[in-house]
Amino acid sequence: xxxxxxxxxxxxxxxxxxxxxxxxxxxxxxxxxxxxxxxxxxxxxxxxxxxxxxxxxxxxxxxxxxxxxxxxxxxxxxxxxxxxxxxxxxxxxxxxxxxxxxxxxxxxxxxxxxxxxxxxxxxxxxxxxxxxxxxxxxxxxxxxxxxxxxxxxxxxxxxxxxxxxxxxxxxxxxxx
Amino acid sequence: xxxxxxxxxxxxxxxxxxxxxxxxxxxxxxxxxxxxxxxxxxxxxxxxxxxxxxxxxxxxxxxxxxxxxxxxxxxxxxxxxxxxxxxxxxxxxxxxxxxxxxxxxxxxxxxxxxxxxxxxxxxxxxxxxxxxxxxxxxxxxxxxxxxxxxxxxxxxxxxxxxxxxxxxxxxxxxxxxxxxxxxxxxxxxxxxxxxx
Numbered sequence: 001x002x003x004x005x006x007x008x009x010x011x012x013x014x015x016x017x018x019x020x021x022x023x024x025x026x027x028x029x030x031x032x033x034x035x036x037x038x039x040x041x042x043x044x045x046x047x048x049x050x051x052x053x054x055x056x057x058x059x060x061x062x063x064x065x066x067x068x069x070x071x072x073x074x075x076x077x078x079x080x081x082x083x084x085x086x087x088x089x090x091x092x093x094x095x096x097x098x099x100x101x102x103x104x105x106x107x108x109x110x111x112x113x114x115x116x117x118x119x120x121x122x123x124x125x126x127x128x129x130x131x132x133x134x135x136x137x138x139x140x141x142x143x144x145x146x147x148x149x150x151x152x153x154x155x156x157x158x159x160x161x162x163x164x165x166x167x168x169x170x171x172x173x174x175x176x
Numbered sequence: 177x178x179x180x181x182x183x184x185x186x187x188x189x190x191x192x193x194x195x196x197x198x199x200x201x202x203x204x205x206x207x208x209x210x211x212x213x214x215x216x217x218x219x220x221x222x223x224x225x226x227x228x229x230x231x232x233x234x235x236x237x238x239x240x241x242x243x244x245x246x247x248x249x250x251x252x253x254x255x256x257x258x259x260x261x262x263x264x265x266x267x268x269x270x271x272x273x274x275x276x277x278x279x280x281x282x283x284x285x286x287x288x289x290x291x292x293x294x295x296x297x298x299x300x301x302x303x304x305x306x307x308x309x310x311x312x313x314x315x316x317x318x319x320x321x322x323x324x325x326x327x328x329x330x331x332x333x334x335x336x337x338x339x340x341x342x343x344x345x346x347x348x349x350x351x352x353x354x355x356x357x358x359x360x361x362x363x364x365x366x367x368x369x370x371x372x
Binding site for chain 2: 011012014015017018019020021022023024025026027028029030031032033034035036037038039042043045046047050061062063064066077079080082083084085086087088089090091092093094095098100101102103104105106107108116117119120121122123124125126127128129130131132133134135136137138139140141142143144145146147148149150151152153154155156157158159160161162163164165166167168171172174175176
């Protein structure tokens, strides 16, 4: 039990962390009128890449056409892209201050690093696709959606966490 | 009065600069709360670590109450803030797919970037997967468009849908969250793990 106590000391108290995260989210609303997000920045990067690498495809394929009609300027000049660059810096600073900077594959000792990587890629593919279909991920749809009391934010939160709970038994070997 | 960029108190470029600053705060808080560890995040679904529940709901309530008070003080016009539209089927099915991605991959997009920033290679793999998944969506869009736009309910707030005022709903959400925190604390005692 001592090791667990030592570990939890290094991290912020979760309720304090929650209040701070809530204040960051509130600042985002106060400044930009929108909440936080994450997956939207990756979508911007993909749209920008497709427009650069295959401009004729971007002009003809339905998704990119619709995106260009609803967004002006370069896809990379977006609020979420700047925000996500900040996330990389902020995470790095916190990790550096706490002595947690280290290249490693974090996994349950009962599985290999390779298994962990394969499942991480699979999970990423699903999450990326689901976040597009659901118009936002845990940050943009669930967290910000709940703070702004949007109905879709609560539906999104319930189905993300509900599904993960229901599937937890089947993937228990990955984690416990 | 906020939101500053919409009421033109700040310019579009200042808004981008502040997005970067807010991102730093976002990443810093996620990392210091332990969201850079997939095993800590996944602990939520096995009861051994319910940090995700506590941080997530405390944050949602803090921001919700902040918006409520700021609007009462006349500091922000809530009719100008972005409310996510509700397309029922895509929200539900998207949520189910994201939930599967969460338990299989151990991250969500924001936490994966946060973990990547301190050197987690499994987070890098997850981010690679995110790009593939998003690209599959943008390329496969013609096949999915109908589902994506089905059952559009407008941009309702949950309190409107339930016929409650903003304040009464906020109170109910706080009571529910406190009950869940209590269950979370209980679960951590019941399913302890010494090291992960």
